[in-house]
Amino acid sequence: MKAIQMVKPGSEPELREVDKPSPGPGEVLLKVTAAGACHSDDFVLNLPPEGFPYPLPLTLGHEGVGVVAELGSGVTTLTEGTAVAVYGPWGCGVCHFCSRGLENYCSNAAELQIAPPGLGAPGAMAEFMIVDDPRHLVPIGDLDPVTTVPLTDAGLTPYHAIKPSLPKLVGGTTAVVIGTGGLGHVAIQLLRHLTPSRVIALDVTPEKLDFAKEVGAHETVLSDADAVANIRKITGKDGATAVFDFVGYQPTIDTAMGAVGTMGDVTIVGLGDGQAAAKVGIWAQPYEVSVRAPYWGSRSELIEVLDLARDGALDVAVQTFGLDDGVDAYRKLAANDLRGRAVVVP
Incomplete structure (x- = not known):
């Protein structure tokens, strides 16, 4: 065969x-x-x-x-x-x-x-x-x-990643999806179906952001050096309630940690280069942020x-x-x- x-x-x-x-x-x-x-x-x-x-x-x-x-x-x-x-x-x-x-x-x-x-x-x-x-x-x-x-x-992994955050993703909250490819575009659909949250999608080209809107993203932001500032223009000073990183390189993890708000969730799903990590400490991020790295x-x-x-x-x-x-x-x-x-x- x-x-x-x-x-x-x-x-x-x-x-x-x-x-x-x-x-x-x-x-x-x-x-x-x-x-x-x-x-x-x-x-x-x-x-x-x-x-x-x-x-x-x-x-x-x-x-x-x-x-x-x-x-x-x-x-x-x-x-x-x-x-x-x-x-x-x-x-x-x-x-x-x-x-x-x-x-x-x-x-x-x-x-x-x-x-x-x-x-x-x-x-x-x-x-x-x-x-x-x-x-x-x-x-x-x-x-x-x-x-x-x-x-x-590509369906099971984002579903498993999103489920623990569902109690937080109530009306008036914001979920951020970094990377709108194979897993990310499914995550957007899951968030739209399972939660009333506003969904912000990040990617590196306008074409990918157009695709994110096609599958349900409310807002899109170019994933670049200004991404955190542009996300916070949408979320205000409260920041994002949950951020799901389907890329996993250091710049996207840094974006996730910069965009999340107090008591929010950061979930790192993407493998990236296998070397990147979130910096966590009492002064490193807003209070009571939870950081997870789930698998499948x-x-x-x-x-x-x-x-x-x-x-x-x-x-x-x-x-x-x-x-x-x-x-x-x-x-x-x-x-x-x-x-x-x-x-x-x-």
């Missing part, structure tokens, strides 16, 4: 012929109907060779949707032909966090060498993929695989996101690619030349 694989750090992925996998005991084989490309993939592709954390070659794709093609022995909770989405942050299933459905924070994953698909385990950028346990599959019914697959990360989301939250999609609350912008030209999707991702999310359809 064909698969898009990372072969060596610092190089673009390659379309390769690999063996079709067979499910072992407790596993499920999916015929992939859609796979999403993500900035996390680009981050991994550019990690240095020294201490690279995953075995290579690695089939990419931690966003996957497919149809159950074959069941491993002992699997009785699924039937072949069922359309499903893959819950990506796999865990042990029994630790304190996994028992609460938060496999994204599994205490034992590193020790047991459990890795998400595309981020250690073979991923969805292929004609078929193995899912390690049926609990990591969520039926999607008649949802469109192409617009559904980004929701497994829970299986139950994925179900909630899919329900929002069924209700028509989410309209994910996608660009589709065939598997044969899937490497070009990663080129466009690296060049920041995508409107919304790249989806590869085998």
Whole structure:
């Protein structure tokens, strides 16, 4: 079968012929109907060779949707032909966090060498993929695989990031979204659907800001050296109630910390270069500001996101690619030349 694989750090992925996998005991084989490309993939592709954390070659794709093609022995909770989405942050299933459905924070994953698909385990950028346990599959019914697959990360991650701030985002408050790409444009829609807050979107070009308004932003601000001042022209001296940074480089984190108001939330979602950090201290930001750096989301939250999609609350912008030209999707991702999310359809 064909698969898009990372072969060596610092190089673009390659379309390769690999063996079709067979499910072992407790596993499920999916015929992939859609796979999403993500900035996390680009981050991994550019990690240095020294201490690279995953075995290579690695089939990419931690966003996957497919149809159950074959069941491993002992699997009785699924039937072949069922359309499903893959819950990506796999865990042990029994630790304190996994028992609460938060496999994204599994205490034992590193020790047991459990890795998400595309981020250690073979991923969805292929004609078929193995899912390690049926609990990591969520039926999607008649949802469109192409617009559904980004929701497994680009929908789940912002939803998980926003939920803790919902009690604060009442009438008269302001939410700021930094970065209006794959995750950010979904965050804007979630904030508009789940809260009465005024939503301010930041990005680096007028075209991206126009896109932010199309998906629901009330106000837009160019992400530059004057961003904090321009946000505060809108919010007044109270500042923003919640700021969600989907970029994660030092300048955007500094903008988030400068725009947030007293008792507000700053949530850093974007990976950036992996080195940036928020400066926190008694005089470093307004009083009682909470700073979080969440990761992905829970299986139950994925179900909630899919329900929002069924209700028509989410309209994910996608660009589709065939598997044969899937490497070009990663080129466009690296060049920041995508409107919304790249989806590869085998």
